[in-house]
Amino acid sequence: MRRIISILMENEPGALSRVVGLFSQRGYNIETLTVAPTEDETLSRLTMTTTGDDKKIEQITKHLNKLIEVVKLVDLTEGAHIEREIMLMKVKATGAQRAEVKRTVDIFRGQIVDVTSTVYTVQLTGTTDKLEAFINAVGEAQVLEVVRSGVSGISRGEKVLSL
Amino acid sequence: MEMLSGAEMVVRALQDEGVEYIFGYPGGAVLHIYDALFQQDKVNHILVRHEQAATHAADGYARSTGKPGVVLVTSGPGATNAITGIATAFMDSIPMVVLSGQVRSDWIGDDAFQETDMVGLSRPIVKHSFMVRDPRQIPDMIKKAFYIASTGRPGPVLVDIPKDHTAPHNTFPYEYPKKVKMRSYAPVTRGHSGQIRKAVDELLKAKRPVIYSGGGVVQGDASEALTGVARKLNFPVTNTLMGLGAFPGTDKQFLGMLGMHGTYEANMAMHNADVILAAGARLDDRVTNDAKKFCPGAKIIHIDIDPASISKNVTAHIPIVGPVKQVLEEMLTMLDEHDSGPDHKSLERWWQEIDGWRQVHGLRYEVNENGPMKPQQVVQALYKATNGEAFVTSDVGQHQMFAAQYYLYDRPRQWINSGGLGTMGFGLPAAMGVQFAHPEAVVACVTGEGSIQMNIQELSTCLQYGLPIKIININNQALGMVRQWQDMQYGGRHSQSYMESLPDFVKLAESYGHVGMKIEKLEDLDGAMEEAFALKDRLVFMDIYVDPTEHVYPMHIADGSMRDMWLSKTERT
Numbered sequence: 001m002r003r004i005i006s007i008l009m010e011n012e013p014g015a016l017s018r019v020v021g022l023f024s025q026r027g028y029n030i031e032t033l034t035v036a037p038t039e040d041e042t043l044s045r046l047t048m049t050t051t052g053d054d055k056k057i058e059q060i061t062k063h064l065n066k067l068i069e070v071v072k073l074v075d076l077t078e079g080a081h082i083e084r085e086i087m088l089m090k091v092k093a094t095g096a097q098r099a100e101v102k103r104t105v106d107i108f109r110g111q112i113v114d115v116t117s118t119v120y121t122v123q124l125t126g127t128t129d130k131l132e133a134f135i136n137a138v139g140e141a142q143v144l145e146v147v148r149s150g151v152s153g154i155s156r157g158e159k160v161l162s163l
Numbered sequence: 164m165e166m167l168s169g170a171e172m173v174v175r176a177l178q179d180e181g182v183e184y185i186f187g188y189p190g191g192a193v194l195h196i197y198d199a200l201f202q203q204d205k206v207n208h209i210l211v212r213h214e215q216a217a218t219h220a221a222d223g224y225a226r227s228t229g230k231p232g233v234v235l236v237t238s239g240p241g242a243t244n245a246i247t248g249i250a251t252a253f254m255d256s257i258p259m260v261v262l263s264g265q266v267r268s269d270w271i272g273d274d275a276f277q278e279t280d281m282v283g284l285s286r287p288i289v290k291h292s293f294m295v296r297d298p299r300q301i302p303d304m305i306k307k308a309f310y311i312a313s314t315g316r317p318g319p320v321l322v323d324i325p326k327d328h329t330a331p332h333n334t335f336p337y338e339y340p341k342k343v344k345m346r347s348y349a350p351v352t353r354g355h356s357g358q359i360r361k362a363v364d365e366l367l368k369a370k371r372p373v374i375y376s377g378g379g380v381v382q383g384d385a386s387e388a389l390t391g392v393a394r395k396l397n398f399p400v401t402n403t404l405m406g407l408g409a410f411p412g413t414d415k416q417f418l419g420m421l422g423m424h425g426t427y428e429a430n431m432a433m434h435n436a437d438v439i440l441a442a443g444a445r446l447d448d449r450v451t452n453d454a455k456k457f458c459p460g461a462k463i464i465h466i467d468i469d470p471a472s473i474s475k476n477v478t479a480h481i482p483i484v485g486p487v488k489q490v491l492e493e494m495l496t497m498l499d500e501h502d503s504g505p506d507h508k509s510l511e512r513w514w515q516e517i518d519g520w521r522q523v524h525g526l527r528y529e530v531n532e533n534g535p536m537k538p539q540q541v542v543q544a545l546y547k548a549t550n551g552e553a554f555v556t557s558d559v560g561q562h563q564m565f566a567a568q569y570y571l572y573d574r575p576r577q578w579i580n581s582g583g584l585g586t587m588g589f590g591l592p593a594a595m596g597v598q599f600a601h602p603e604a605v606v607a608c609v610t611g612e613g614s615i616q617m618n619i620q621e622l623s624t625c626l627q628y629g630l631p632i633k634i635i636n637i638n639n640q641a642l643g644m645v646r647q648w649q650d651m652q653y654g655g656r657h658s659q660s661y662m663e664s665l666p667d668f669v670k671l672a673e674s675y676g677h678v679g680m681k682i683e684k685l686e687d688l689d690g691a692m693e694e695a696f697a698l699k700d701r702l703v704f705m706d707i708y709v710d711p712t713e714h715v716y717p718m719h720i721a722d723g724s725m726r727d728m729w730l731s732k733t734e735r736t
Contacts (some may be wrong), residue, residue: 010347014282014294025287055474062471068291068311071347163346 002031003057004076004083004153007046007064008161011037015069019046022067028052028060032085032128032150040163043071047152049128072161080156086123087131088113090144093120101138108134119144164336169298170195170329172337173262176305178205179339182233184224184599185209186217190237191277192264195329209599209628212620214241216592218248219618222257223596226579227554229384231258231312232596238264238326239277243284247586249319250288254583255405256382258317260308261285267327268296281323290318298328302339310343315350316469317382351468354485356493362440362464362481363497369438370509371516372398375421375450378405378582379443379467379487386410386575388491389442395498396505399517401429403444404567405582412571413551418517419526422450423719424564427525427730430717432517433458434726441465441479443487445472447583456724466490525717525730526568535710536685538562538637542569545607545635548692553605553633554579554597558590558614561643564715566609588617591634595621598630605633605696612638612662612706622675625702633695634704636668639711647714651729652721672704682707 009015016035023030028050035046050060057075064070076083093101093115105112105122108130114121124134128151135143155161167175173196177185186209189197200208211217214236221232232252236245242263252259266275282292291311293304301324308320366372380389386409393400393416400410401421410417419426421433433439439461444450446465451457454476465472465479466487473482483490528539542565545553555570556579557563563580572578579597581589594608615636625632645660669679678701682691688707695703720727720735729735 013296014292017283018286021286059471059475066469066471068345068348 001053001057002049002051002077004047004049004081004151005061005064005073006076006153006161007048007073008038008071008163009044009046009067010069010071011042011044012069015044016046018067018069019064022063023050026059026063028056032148034150034152043163047150049151071163074155074161076153076155079159081153082156083127083151083153084125085128085131085151086125086149087134088147089122089124089135091120091122091138092118092142092144094118097142101142104134104137108137110134164338166334167337168195168199168329168331168334169295169301169324170199170331172298172301172335173305173324173329174199174203174206175337176302176339177233178203180305180309182206185233185235186211186220186224186596187235188214188217188237188241190239190241190264192238192266192326193235193241193324193329195326195331196235196262196264196324198331208235209595210624211592212623213618214244215248215588216595216618216621216624218245218259218261219251219586219589219592220596220599221259222248222252222589223556223579223593224600225252225257225259225596226593227576227597228600229382229576231260231309234259234261236261236263237277238266238281239279241277242279242281246284246288249285249321251581251584251586251589252319253288253290255378255581256317257319258313259319260305260312261319261321263321263323265294265323265325268325269327271325281321285321288319289321290316292321292323294323295325295328298333299335301328302337306340307343307345311348351485352489354466354483354490354493358481358483359490359493360497362483363494363501365438365462365464365481366396366398366440367501367503367505370506371436371513372396372438372440373432373436374398374400374410374440374442375403375433375444376400376406376409376442377403377444380406380409381443381575383443383468383487384575385443385486385488385491388488388495391495392491392498395495397510398440398505399432399514401425401433403450403582404580406444407567407578408572408575411573413573420567421725423452424568424715424717426568427523427717427728428517428520430719430725430728431520433461434724435516436461439463442491443467445475446477448476451477452719452725452727453722458725523730525728528713531710535708536688538565538639538709538713539569540685541635541637541688541707541709542566542609544688544692545609546570547689548696549605549607553577553607554594554601556580556590556594556597556606556608558608558610558617559585559587560611560614561639561647561713561715562609562611562614562637564644565637587614590614591618591621591632594632595624595628595630598632599628607633607635609635609637611643612636612640612665612668613642619671622672622677622702622704626676629700630702631698631700632702634702636704636706637709638665638668638706639709639713640665641711643711643713644715650714668704668706672702677702677704679704680706
């Protein structure tokens with residue numbers, strides 16, 4: 001099952017390599033990974049998506065918690081949550097395609113953030129599923145380049161992951 | 164405030180931490196630190212002959228005292244040589260602080276002379292690591308290193324120190340922190356009382372219980388509590404390789420070691436148990452055999468300070484995360500206050516069954532009337548010669564298993580071996596660490612002609628410091644455990660498992676200034692042992708020739724359950 005694990009950790013050199021190292025060392029899989037400082041510059045927020053059965057996920061969270069620099073972590077998929085990913089994409093935009101791509105971007109509520117005579121650069125935010133649906137809708141043949149940020153997530157309601 | 168250089172701060176922090184011994188080897192990147200060490204006499208530096216031995220010696224010191232072992236090595240090869248010893252300590256949860264030199268900070272990343280990314284290299288085998296980025300961080304980092312190494316589930320911590328941060332001309336105000344505060348590290352100090360109560364109820368209902376205790380009981384100083392619980396309940400106890408000595412080896416409730424080379428009665432009792440109290444043990448593959456077939460009828464109560472050890476290989480029915488000593492003590496209090504006791508009737512039947520298994524006597528060997536002596540006889544002679552009281556360190560292989568099976572350890576920390584990593588070359592340097600920590604004690608290193616040659620250079624260190632270790636070299640002229648597997652699983656094809664061109668160990672010992680003895684006949688064995696242990700201030704290297712064809716039994720049959728064992732070359736369960 002796909003899980004989103006969100007980690008609050010010390011914003012220190014080497015901390016990220018411990019998290020990533022743990023995954024390769026113990027044969028766990030990282031599908032996406034995003035990391036950036038939080039409003040408190042001594043802390044980083046790291047979000048990763050991984051897959052595994054309950055037993056594996058339990059081991060992953062236990063081992064992550066053992067890392068000295070990990071302050072707190074939560075498996076967002078255990079409760080109601082919001083997940084977002086941002087995608088930048090260059091799409092061929094020539095001839096009849098030019099209008100068609102524009103319409104598809106509008107349907108997905110994306111934005112065209114850069115234009116040339118042959119290419120649109122599209123920005124789209126949403127869940128992983130939505131981004132994938134957009135790629136399919138545009139058609140792989142039209143896609144020139146895709147950059148995705150990886151998943152960020154936050155729990156719904158009043159629950160917060162902070163110190 | 165006192166002004167000190169980075170190097171002086173390192174040494175002063177060690178003093179303030181109460182460090183008696185530091186095991187190390189000098190080199191370019193740590194010269195400032197060595198100069199600071201030279202100018203004081205509180206921390207004794209022990210010069211080894213190879214950095215791997217420094218880590219094993221610090222490890223032996225730590226295992227025999229419970230205090231963190233301390234290591235100082237230089238950058239590059241000094242640091243990489245220490246890796247095996249750090250991994251050894253990591254696998255067995257041994258508290259250790261390793262200080263490694265690093266090239267000057269402005270050269271890091273430039274492939275400088277003797278540069279290696281030690282923080283990166285050691286990352287999977289340390290509990291934590293620090294890189295000093297400013298000399299002012301040194302006192303705090305060293306304090307944290309000792310704190311992290313010795314609390315929670317202990318383990319090695321590395322502090323990597325670039326040379327420029329120890330330069331003598333730059334001084335900084337020094338104050339050693341009194342306390343450590345870390346928002347991201349808070350080891351558990353108590354087990355959950357509700358869980359402990361559930362466990363107690365389960366134990367009191369048990370009809371066929373076994374207490375299975377591991378290295379955590381030794382490292383967590385929980386032997387007394389464990390023994391208290393076992394005696395109170397009259398339950399059988401088995402120890403892992405790492406747990407030997409946690410419960411007295413000569414006690415009638417003791418079933419011997421369990422697992423791959425465990426006793427018949429210990430493995431049978433485990434397989435047939437209805438409740439297993441696993442204390443400070445991690446149900447690793449050398450114990451469980453096939454985890455899917457492990458003890459099918461047993462409810463498992465698992466006490467461990469590390470939540471990640473619980474339900475990793477085998478699912479625990481009642482998990483208790485906490486220091487094993489505190490949990491067992493609370494358990495004992497609850498048992499004392501409980502209205503009812505254990506199920507004596509069922510226990511009586513259970514003990515009868517166990518005694519029946521004891522009659523089968525899996526721990527046995529055939530004596531050669533006129534042929535070469537058996538390795539088991541050597542361990543038994545050692546037991547006799549030392550009244551069962553010696554610290555015994557071992558290397559890795561058949562001799563290690565014989566030393567685990569045939570020497571009965573009555574005290575925790577008496578038996579010192581590399582269980583998790585299985586590091587050949589561990590025994591002699593570990594014995595050095597034990598002897599430094601216990602100068603008056605009898606220390607024996609049980610080894611083989613394969614293992615001893617992996618750190619034989621330490622005979623020189625032993626001479627320098629006058630360490631009267633007794634080396635029991637069980638010499639079968641082969642890598643015995645490798646050969647045993649080749650006999651059993653590879654059609655007897657002894658690929659690279661024999662030792663040709665062995666040195667004359669007697670002359671070798673003598674050339675290092677020690678006493679050497681060669682023993683080839685059983686009738687000479689007891690006399691030689693007595694003679695060797697009478698030489699109280701000398702290292703004696705006993706080169707003892709044994710039957711090269713001997714195997715270690717019992718032995719788990721691969722992919723079977725706990726009860727599936729070879730009992731000899733021809734008998735199996």
